[in-house]
Amino acid sequence: MGAPDLLLPSVGPEDAEKPLYDPEILTRLDWSEVTHMKGDVTSARPGDGLCVRPLCKADYDKGFLQLLGQLTKLGDISREKFNERFDAMRSCPGHYYVTVIEDTLLGQIVGSATLACELKFIRGCAKRGRLEDVVVNNEYRGKQLGKLIVTTITLLAKEVGCYKLGLDCKDEMKPFYGSLGYTSEKGNDNTMIIRF
């Protein structure tokens, strides 16, 4: 046998499976008032061969980034860069809830959405939530996975104490989000941006 390999990667199997946030929070979501899911689908019972859980580093090898690539420009993201970003998110507790749906038979991530929280001073030092980066694998459309992941994030925002949850969306997505309880506040529903 040779000398021990001193250049082993710092990410061992244990670290690779470590969730971005405490998965126990997902078990506390209150689905009792959700009426828009057929077949009593919830994050705890998403359907055969499916699992809803926090992102972990191992998802780099389960197509998480390729899935995000269906949403927008992805850019070049090495494993090292991915792990670094994951660690940066994890080092801000209570801020990042990147949540995925895994097809456990294939070991592939087929849906994802993020609850991003912002701490405020207003409203008694409130927390505001934002629904970000919602994406479902094209091949899994029509299986309620969009509704499932968005509703999971909605309930998550309530569970972690957000006073409101917002999202930016295209015209054609308004009916979808409207069907899940999101509303436009008349006269106060504009988003404007500067790109750098």
Added chain:
Amino acid sequence: MGAPDLLLPSVGPEDAEKPLYDPEILTRLDWSEVTHMKGDVTSARPGDGLCVRPLCKADYDKGFLQLLGQLTKLGDISREKFNERFDAMRSCPGHYYVTVIEDTLLGQIVGSATLACELKFIRGCAKRGRLEDVVVNNEYRGKQLGKLIVTTITLLAKEVGCYKLGLDCKDEMKPFYGSLGYTSEKGNDNTMIIRF
């Protein structure tokens, strides 16, 4: 003399003046392409008796919260709660840039706005900025302080590496933000919310 007071507050003068973020960043803002400020006003030269700087804990006694109260519901925020929230923001480096304008003669905060950043995986692990909680003291209207604080945040977002900066606004505020370079992207300029 009596026994030493063991119940002294943990926030000493030094901690009270510690900025929420490194004020040096403000000195690096590039105002050279800004054309909408009269009299070459910048964050470094905001006008006589005014100073643009990061929030600090001492601002609790300089009317910072009362100013935010002009914006929206403030709720009951004790000094302890304020300090706790400040520390929580400070413990997430690169996330919170609450920036204030102080009337240094009166020792009062007369304007404030926040750059809140969100880390992403998309776009090569990009950072997205949001302009939040913009407020200027009613009595200081007409002194360009709104334009000054918003432009400061815009340049700050660019300086810290945001790929875009967004804001939610009411219909009547669109012309104001439009005049400062913000745009609505046709078909993709809706914000929707759920309140809990």
